[in-house]
Amino acid sequence: MSMKDLGSKWANSSLILRILAGLIIGVILAFIPGLTGGNSFIELLGSVFVSALKGVAPILVFFLVMSALANAKTSGGMKNIIILYVVGTFAAAAVAVIAMYIFPLTVTLADASDVSQSSPEGIGSVLSTLILNMFCNPIAALTNANYLGILTWAVALGIALRKAPEGVRGVLSSVSDAVNTVVRWVIQLAPFGICGLVYSAVVTSGVEIFTEYGMLILVLVGCMLFVALVVNPLIAFFCFHKNPYPLVLRCLKDSGIYAFFTRSSAANIPVNMSLCEKLGLHKDGYSVSIPLGATINMGGAAVTITVMAMAAANTLGISIDIPTAIVLSVLAAVSACGASGVAGGSLLLIPLACSLFGISNDIAMQMVAIGFIIGVIQDSCETALNSSSDVLFTASAQYHEMEKAGIDFNPGRDAAPVELPNKEA
Secondary structure, eight states: OOOHHHHHHHHOOOOOHHHHHHHHHHHHHHHHHGGTTTHHHHHHHHHHHHHHHHHHHHHHHHHHHHHHHOOOOOGGGGGGHHHHHHHHHHHHHHHHHHHHSSSOOOOOOOTGGGGOOOOOOHHHHHHHHHHHTTTOOOHHHTTOOOOOHHHHHHHHHHHHHGOOOOHHHEEEEEEEEHHHHHHHHHHHHHHHHHHHHHHHHHHHHOHHHHHHHHHHHHHHHHHHIIIIIIIHHHHHHHHHHHHHHHHHHHHHIIIIIIHHHHOTTTTTTHHHHHHHHTTOOHHHEEEEEHHHHHHHHHHHHHHOOOOHHHHHHHHTTTTOOHHHHHHHHHHHHHHHHTTTTTTTTTGHHHHHHGGGOOOOHHHHHHHHHHHHHHHHHHHHHHHHHHHHHHHHHHHHHHHHHHHHHTTOOOOSSSSOOOOOOOOOO
């Protein structure tokens, strides 16, 4: 078998299984007598993976957000759906903040004990740092991985480029796609990197390290379940004032289960379009809202970004007051909207939230690496929440219009498309 064939088989095999294999091999290597003192080559695998993430993440955020804004297409009937997407994503981040207040988790990080980190001196200090970091030199922001500055300039340039010729915006989209491809290449290294990271963690801290990872998974999945089964139904109820659970459960069954296994909101778009058709929703609306939701409706990503950033802050002894937590929720929601469509894409935005507390890029990237270790479960649940809520909010917006027009409907049931009155008539 040629190296090309071997590489093709590797790329086409399940990433989940490869990551699991890397995790198991890392644990086994940590208990081999001749290697328990620490093996520099095995540890190098983890270091290279983290370094690659550190290198590509700033470029990814910059081009992904800029391209998304420059090429975004809007429609007048989309206003309610976009509002629901934004509210749902912010609410998910707020749930994660509250959960981390109740369960203030910490994790074991290399060199964390050597980091001297003081807590922000109130919301004034946080906002001052936020503003100064936002308006720094864009080249310096990319060089120093200042994610607030990167996000600010990406948004500004993306809006400015909306009126650029289509060819220019097409080039920008191609660059964004190319960066995404590089990210996919880096993620292909995840099994090797996780092997090295797990090996180092077990050698340093013992198998007790998996208790910390287990608690992180419980909090993350618990938050996502709460959002899916409590928060999102409440949002839907306020839209159309009927029992939302038939619709919620239908979306989780017909969309969420597929998304759990595909781990890609983009790959689940055809499934969501088919479900919208069965529910009798207008094609003119869902043909735009479903692809848009796969890009900006990222409640699960907001949960991940918030929990991981607050875990890093707790580990460094940084206390977070309520106003700062609100700013974090907004920042997590905004950054989640720029999450890459690749598996584990939201993890690369954790440093953006960490920068709010002045946490160094080295520490933040260790949290990203931990995210890849627990991503076998976290990323599947995150994608299921993201994708199922695309249909939920699209349907809720149309049911809202139907209720105002006095048209009867059964949420979550198959139906023929209903013509709504023309507002301009």
